[in-house]
Amino acid sequence: MPETSRTITVEVNGHSYEREVDARKLLIHFLRDDLDLTGSHIGCDTGNCGACSVIVDGMLLKSCMMLAVQADGSSVETVEGLANEDELVPLQQAFSDHHALQCGYCTPGMLMSATALLRKNPKPSDDEIRKGIQGNICRCTGYVNIVEAVGAAANGGSS
Amino acid sequence: MLLREVEYVRPASIEDAVRELAADDGARALAGGQTLINVMKARAASPDVLVDLAELEELRGIELGSDGTLELGSMVTYTQLLESAEARARPILGEVSAQIADVQVRNRGTLGGNVCSNDPTNHFPPLMVALGATFTIRGADGERTVPAADFFLGVYMTAVSPGELLTTIIIPSGAGAGDAFENVPIGRDGTCIVSAAATVTGSGTRVAIGCVDAVPVLVEPQAADADSVKEAVRAAELDPPSDVHASADYRRHLAEVLAARAVERAVKAKS
Numbered sequence: 001m002p003e004t005s006r007t008i009t010v011e012v013n014g015h016s017y018e019r020e021v022d023a024r025k026l027l028i029h030f031l032r033d034d035l036d037l038t039g040s041h042i043g044c045d046t047g048n049c050g051a052c053s054v055i056v057d058g059m060l061l062k063s064c065m066m067l068a069v070q071a072d073g074s075s076v077e078t079v080e081g082l083a084n085e086d087e088l089v090p091l092q093q094a095f096s097d098h099h100a101l102q103c104g105y106c107t108p109g110m111l112m113s114a115t116a117l118l119r120k121n122p123k124p125s126d127d128e129i130r131k132g133i134q135g136n137i138c139r140c141t142g143y144v145n146i147v148e149a150v151g152a153a154a155n156g157g158s159s
Numbered sequence: 160m161l162l163r164e165v166e167y168v169r170p171a172s173i174e175d176a177v178r179e180l181a182a183d184d185g186a187r188a189l190a191g192g193q194t195l196i197n198v199m200k201a202r203a204a205s206p207d208v209l210v211d212l213a214e215l216e217e218l219r220g221i222e223l224g225s226d227g228t229l230e231l232g233s234m235v236t237y238t239q240l241l242e243s244a245e246a247r248a249r250p251i252l253g254e255v256s257a258q259i260a261d262v263q264v265r266n267r268g269t270l271g272g273n274v275c276s277n278d279p280t281n282h283f284p285p286l287m288v289a290l291g292a293t294f295t296i297r298g299a300d301g302e303r304t305v306p307a308a309d310f311f312l313g314v315y316m317t318a319v320s321p322g323e324l325l326t327t328i329i330i331p332s333g334a335g336a337g338d339a340f341e342n343v344p345i346g347r348d349g350t351c352i353v354s355a356a357a358t359v360t361g362s363g364t365r366v367a368i369g370c371v372d373a374v375p376v377l378v379e380p381q382a383a384d385a386d387s388v389k390e391a392v393r394a395a396e397l398d399p400p401s402d403v404h405a406s407a408d409y410r411r412h413l414a415e416v417l418a419a420r421a422v423e424r425a426v427k428a429k430s
Binding site for chain 1: 160161162163164165166167168169179183186189192193196197200208209210211213238260261262263264266267347348
């Protein structure tokens with residue numbers, strides 16, 4: 001029977017959560033408001049900016065373009081899942097080293113897109129990096145440093 | 160953004176999905192949601208019931224028949240079309256998928272969603288017309304098959320009626336055929352201003368032009384040279400819309416140029 005709410009079980013960054021959610025609730029609101037995981041940002045709310053990008057069952061997607069109920073039974077990775085306590089992963093360290101964030105608003109989405117890219121393609125060319133972050137808008141226009149950071153992370157953090 | 164309240168159901172079989180779609184006039188199928196969820200945010204559409212097709216694994220298949228026919232489930236994503244070895248039997252499918260928006264949208268968005276939303280600027284409706292695809296639609300009374308020429312009925316309207324579900328898209332064998340897709344988009348991999356899909360076979364040339372009418376316009380030039388193609392497009396007396404992106408005159412001009420380019424590339428691609 002169709003219902004306006006549903007109890008869902010979702011694994012987020014390795015933790016399992018069971019919650020009742022309205023069918024109309026977007027995944028990004030579930031993550032931010034229900035689970036208090038505010039690392040993923042809402043930039044445009046229209047599926048254009050990519051700041052809300054997360055990885056669901058291994059697939060990069062924009063969490064403002066998916067309902068929370070659609071994630072029932074799924075495994076979600078957000079930016080909070082990258083660092084181990086205070087220890088940054090090489091990609092995050094490369095963003096810092098290469099000054100790949102200015103205001104930082106797009107950064108959580110950029111990191112998730114770059115994470116998905118590097119899993120699929122560990123040694124991407126600059127063109128492939130640009131194609132990989134095509135769905136993420138940096139309104140500071142800091143793309144050059146972002147591409148350099150992703151390239152550096154792919155080369156083990158050096159370059 | 161808060162959507163209007165909506166009911167949700169995730170059926171476990173195609174039969175159940177069709178039953179749920181037929182049970183409520185306001186029911187809509189939810190595939191990848193890359194169009195539907197956004198139009199719900201804008202309240203341009205406010206379905207009462209969302210019938211989520213996520214559990215229907217049988218709609219995610221890509222099968223290449225021994226005769227070269229490709230059977231694509233309606234829930235096949237653009238990423239699947241890009242990566243599937245079977246889909247390479249018709250390389251144009253992956254080539255066009257690569258031009259859809261971005262990684263995130265390609266991972267979620269589906270071929271069925273693209274054709275069923277039938278936005279006049281969508282990439283796949285003209286491509287399906289050029290390829291001569293057929294569509295299998297399931298309803299309460301069983302299954303029917305509709306050729307591409309009869310599938311696209313109007314802006315956002317297709318042969319899939321309320322209470323029905325598109326299940327399969329069948330692409331005929333590409334043996335001896337060459338395909339190409341040309342467009343002028345708004346920004347790289349953006350919305351098309353005009354598009355043209357061409358398929359050239361031993362028996363003729365088919366060009367379907369997108370963004371110039373409510374549905375793709377099929378043009379069948381007598382010959383594959385640029386002058387014949389442009390002449391055939393002119394003879395179709397296109398009456399495209401004018402908007403902030405292009406005037407009607409410019410769209411007519413693009414239609415001729417892109418049709419000629421698409422046919423030229425299709426001829427080169429012909430095996």
